[in-house]
Amino acid sequence: MNAAKRREIFERLKVHIPEPTTELNWATPFELLTAVLLSAQATDVGVNKATAKLFPVANTPQAIIDLGLEGLKTYIKTIGLYNTKAENLMKTCHLLVEKHQSEVPKTRAALEALPGVGRKTANVILNTAFGQPTIAVDTHIFRVSNRTGLAPGKDVLEVEKKLLRYVPSEFKQDAHHWLILHGRYTCIARKPRCGSCVIEDLCEYRDKVEL
Template sequence: MNKQKRHEILTRLRDANPHPTTELHFTTPFELLVAVTLSAQATDVGVNKATAKLFPVANTPQAILDLGVDGLKEYIKTIGLYNSKAENVIKACKMLVELHGGEVPESREALEALPGVGRKTANVVLNTAFGWPTIAVDTHIFRVSNRTNFAPGKNVDQVEQKLLKVVPAEFKVDVHHWLILHGRYTCVARKPRCGSCLIEDLCEFKQKTD
């Protein structure tokens, strides 16, 4: 895909949604960190239902530590893998309190050192909480990037590096939200909704649907 086509795709996505953000509900960087950690192999809707009950009771590292693992599990037991997620969140809260004064660090290295936080989660927090031009590649972004030929790659790391290289600076902060939403609602996994896609004429997918 050429540079002009990519620019037009991003321009259209921006025009349709000038101020995109995550569909996870949060009010602080810490709430975002917890929500993203819980969202692995779970839906944003499911995470939001759990955090709607959790955050009014405990939305700081110390408050969640005070709940303890079993107390936290009661709030998140509707979410997949909740046992291991509860353990990781508690361990991460302990590190945040002991090493970072209870604050979420604005540092990739410090974030990735937290239990349950990988590169993708760190990218989401740095981008959404702190405005960094990072691109967190999930299954939606991986699919859209490959299917459209916008930034093809064999794995999420390759797609991330390609996106960082080909996305112009003016779009970098928001591109991961646009691509996630496009993959979630239009360029869906089983049968893409090409007929209602605002970039269909620019997409290089061979098997387009009606």
């Protein structure tokens, strides 16, 4: 795929989704960090239902600590892997209080040092909470990048590096959200909705379906 075609893809996605953002509900960097930690192998809808009850009661590191581990679990038990997630979130809260004055750090190294925070989660926080032009490659972005030919790669890190190299600079801030939303609602895993896709003629997928 050439540079002109990549630019046109993002031009169209920008028109189609003028103000892309995460579908997780959050108001502060800590709320976003909490929501993203809870979202692994879970739906955003499910996470939002849990945090709608949790955040009014505890939406700071100290408030989560004050809940206690079992208290925290009562709020997130509807989310998959909640035991592990509760333990990671509690450990993260202790580190935020002890090392970061209860603030979410703004560097990748500091974020990735938090329990349960990997490269993808760090990228989400840096991009969405702090406005940095990072691209967090999840299953949707990995699929869209490979299927369309936008930035093919054998693993998420290779795809991330290619996207950072190929996406025009003016689109990098929002590229993460455009590609996730495109993968979630149009370029879906089992049967992509090619017939209603705004970039169908630019996509290099060979097995397009008419829907």
